[in-house]
Structures are given as structure tokens and as C-alpha cells.
């Protein structure tokens with residue numbers, strides 16, 4: 001695993017000179033550069049903190065690290081369109097059980113009705129904006145692939161007509177009952193409902209599961225910031241291999257658990 005920093009800022013002449021001494025060349029004005037989190041980065045870090053620039057951390061895993069992981073976090077699907085109605089949290093009231101939901105942290109979403117959508121994308125698997133833990137797929141992919149893993153589905157409805165959209169389904173992804181050691185993650189506890197939400201940023205290898213029977217499932221724990229709350233989607237090595245083989249996902253759309 002390599003830890004990478006993407007540094008973005010408006011560079012001024014004195015900063016350009018200092019960066020040049022570290023072997024980094026940028027031009028005056030707005031520009032980004034990528035640096036591995038190595039010795040040079042650690043020497044540079046205090047200066048970057050002073051300079052009020054944007055510094056984001058990400059991770060690159062080797063093919064081998066992904067291929068040998070018994071479970072991986074799934075990411076990298078296309079988000080297309082919005083759950084409808086998209087004004088004033090209308091979709092929340094229509095799609096989820098209001099009584100179980102905390103309106104402060106948005107944890108406790110229990111789906112009571114089908115998603116209503118306006119756009120049917122060209123993708124084989126996709127998600128909706130704002131909804132970070134649900135996947136939608138073509139009916140034939142569900143029948144041919146996901147159903148053999150024992151995964152259920154829910155109909156999806158057209159927002160205009162309220163009719164079921166033939167040929168599109170939402171995967172009903174079960175929730176794990178096994179807890180994870182997330183002590184490395186930031187967390188917030190909601191002052192209204194008391195539920196814990198963990199930071200959603202990538203944090204290197206994801207903690208590993210020991211006793212799962214599902215091939216695709218959601219974390220028991222919630223992640224997110226402020227007004228969003230979601231579970232991460234995890235897949236087994238079998239499912240990961242099949243998704244890549246069928247070209248439904250790429251190998252680097254997975255974060256290995258370790």
C-alpha cells in the first residue's frame with residue numbers, strides 16, 4: 001500500500017522556491033501535485049500546514065493486496081441522478097420510515113418503499129447521488145448473476161408515472177451483524193439519538209471480517225459527516241473476482257480488508 005498526498009494551492013514565488021528545494025516544481029498560480037507520503041513529505045508537512053493549502057490523503061493498493069484479501073470494500077460505481085423527489089428531503093419521507101430516522105444525524109434509515117428515479121443510466125451497476133449504500137442494476141444482470149448469490153431485489157419506480165421500471169432493480173444488500181474494530185477512525189456521537197458515525201474518508205486497509213456468510217453485505221457501523229449517514233458495502237473475494245471477470249467493476253474499485 002502506498003499513501004499518496006494530493007496537494008493543491010495558489011503558489012506564490014517564495015513557496016515555489018521552497019518546493020523546488022524539495023525537488024517539487026510548480027508554477028505560480030493555482031496548481032496541484034501528488035507526492036508519496038515519504039520522508040520528503042514529512043519534512044514538508046509543517047510548511048504545508050502553515051500555507052493553508054488543500055492536502056488530501058489517498059491510498060494505492062497493489063493488485064496482489066486486493067487479490068489476496070478475503071473481503072474488500074466496494075467503491076467506484078457511477079452515481080447517476082437523484083432519488084426523487086429531490087427537494088426538501090422529499091425522497092427521505094417517501095422512501096424511508098420517518099419514525100426510525102434521526103433527523104439530526106440521518107442515521108437509522110430503514111427503507112419502506114421503492115426508490116423513485118427520473119433517469120435510467122446506461123451503466124450495468126450504478127448508484128444514486130446522496131445514497132452511498134445502495135446499488136441498482138439491470139434486471140438481466142440480477143437474474144443471471146446476483147440472484148445466484150441469494151441476494152434479493154426491490155423494484156424501482158419511475159418518478160413521473162409511479163410505475164415499476166421494467167428491467168431495473170435495486171439490490172437488497174444485507175447488513176452484517178459482526179462489529180469491526182474502528183478505533184483508528186474519527187467518530188461522532190449524535191447528541192439527539194446517541195448513534196455513532198465514523199469518518200467516511202479512506203483510511204488504508206479496511207478492518208477485516210472473520211465470520212461472514214454473505215458474499216455482499218453492508219457494515220453494521222455507520223459512516224459519514226453531518227447530514228449523511230451510510231454503511232460501507234463489502235464483498236467477498238469470490239464476488240470481487242466475479243465482478244471483475246464480468247467487467248462490472250475494475251480491480252482497483254476495491255479496498256482490501258486486512
Ligand SMILES: [Zn+2]
Nearest residue numbers: 102105190193
Ligand atoms: Zn442522530
